[in-house]
Amino acid sequence: MKQAQTDSKIALITLSYAPDFERCKLLVESVERCLTDDVHHYIIVDRRDVALFKPLVSSRSSLRVVEDLLPSWMFRVSGLNKWWMSLRTLPVRNWIMQQLVKMSIFDAIDEDVAVFCDSDNTFIRPVDLSSYLLKGDQVAFLKVDYQSKDIQKWIIASQRLLGLESVQIQPANYISNLIAWRRDNVKAMLDRIEKTNNVSWMRAVCQHRTISEYMIYGIFVDYILGLESANHFLFDTELVKPSWSIPLSTQSEVDDFFGDLKDSHVGVMIHSKDGIPVERYRDQVEALWSQSTQKSLSV
Numbered sequence: 423m424k425q426a427q428t429d430s431k432i433a434l435i436t437l438s439y440a441p442d443f444e445r446c447k448l449l450v451e452s453v454e455r456c457l458t459d460d461v462h463h464y465i466i467v468d469r470r471d472v473a474l475f476k477p478l479v480s481s482r483s484s485l486r487v488v489e490d491l492l493p494s495w496m497f498r499v500s501g502l503n504k505w506w507m508s509l510r511t512l513p514v515r516n517w518i519m520q521q522l523v524k525m526s527i528f529d530a531i532d533e534d535v536a537v538f539c540d541s542d543n544t545f546i547r548p549v550d551l552s553s554y555l556l557k558g559d560q561v562a563f564l565k566v567d568y569q570s571k572d573i574q575k576w577i578i579a580s581q582r583l584l585g586l587e588s589v590q591i592q593p594a595n596y597i598s599n600l601i602a603w604r605r606d607n608v609k610a611m612l613d614r615i616e617k618t619n620n621v622s623w624m625r626a627v628c629q630h631r632t633i634s635e636y637m638i639y640g641i642f643v644d645y646i647l648g649l650e651s652a653n654h655f656l657f658d659t660e661l662v663k664p665s666w667s668i669p670l671s672t673q674s675e676v677d678d679f680f681g682d683l684k685d686s687h688v689g690v691m692i693h694s695k696d697g698i699p700v701e702r703y704r705d706q707v708e709a710l711w712s713q714s715t716q717k718s719l720s721v
Contacts, residue, residue: 432551432602433533434463437488437520438541440471444700445692446541448707450478455711456545456688458552464531466491466523468498491526492519493624511628521635522624525608534605535561542694543599543662546710549688551600554661561602563643563654568595576634580641583626583633584611585618589645596640599662599691603639607652611642662689670696680706 434453438446446465453463463483467475472485479485489497495509496519506514514522527536537555555562577591612623615638619626627633643652663683669675676698680690690707692698 431533431535432461432555433531433536434461434551435466435524435527435531435536435538436463436541437466437523438471438475439467440474442541442694443471443474445544445694446475447478448544448700448704449539449541450480450483452545452689452707452711454480454482456548456714458550461551462531462533464527466527466530470498486530488519488523491523491530496624508628510625514628515631518628518631518633521633522627524635525612525623525627525638527603528605528608535602536605537600537602539600540691543689543691544707545689546683546707547688547714549661554659555600555602555657557655560653560655561604562657563640563649563652564596564598564601564657565640565644566595566598566658567593569593572632572634573637575632576637577641579630579633580638583615583618583630583638584642584646585614586641586645591641591645594640594644596644597634597636598660599664599689601636604653607643607647607654608639610647611639614642614646659686660684661686662691663687664691665693665696670698673702676703677706680710683710 434457436446436449450463450465453461459482464486465475465478465483466486466488468488472487475485492506496506496514499505499507502513504516506516506519508514524538535556537551573593573595577593581587581589581591615623615626643649643654649655663679665679668679670679670692680703683690692703
């Protein structure tokens with residue numbers, strides 16, 4: 423359903439790297455085919471991958487460099503592909519570094535709403551994301567009742583970073599494939615982390631080995647700001663069908679995955695860890711694009 427008009431603009435944010443180039447290329451193509459022109463797509467890559475990704479730049483897509491979003495005391499060392507060296511903390515894993523970049527993203531964009539979309543996502547039909555993710559000045563906030571060992575670990579780390587150790591946190595999942603953050607809330611969250619830990623927020627986060635940036639933001643909004651003050655509204659519609667826990671080892675399983683889409687699905691996520699090359703599902707994606715074009719022509 424179309425929501426009230428808003429002056430807010432959405433920035434689509436994708437962190438990628440060389441092994442995911444073909445997936446990211448397909449995502450970029452799907453953005454240009456399916457998303458409205460008011461959504462700009464920012465692709466964030468390491469400096470060493472800029473030349474590879476540069477052909478993806480267009481009027482709709484821009485490149486940003488990871489190193490430009492990190493402090494000078496954090497850097498790569500040749501041969502250590504899974505780690506970043508740090509002069510102020512222990513070495514930082516790639517997984518944590520990616521979260522630092524997301525938490526720094528508003529230093530690199532002009533928009534006030536960032537929507538994170540990994541490079542193994544692909545949009546399959548035309549969609550105005552604003553009609554789902556914006557309601558006036560409010561931004562969609564995903565929260566799903568869910569509990570797991572990882573969720574519990576992420577909650578504990580979030581409590582320590584935010585100074586909420588004495589607060590009872592109800593296990594919930596704030597993680598999905600299209601997560602929207604507000605600039606003002608991120609700034610307040612980082613300020614809170616610094617005041618709580620008496621060091622820069624980046625150093626505080628680097629002290630943890632198991633964290634989730636989405637859980638930190640979700641808990642901050644839920645338990646410190648409150649939804650109304652944070653200008654968020656609850657949203658639990660699954661816009662992207664994920665491949666989590668779905669077998670895709672054969673072509674027939676891939677075909678079944680695409681044959682069981684809901685009307686609410688505007689995209690699919692074929693997890694990079696599934697090891698399925700884009701060529702295995704590009705035909706299905708292009709067929710869905712074609713179907714959408716035919717429907718629009720017949721209206």
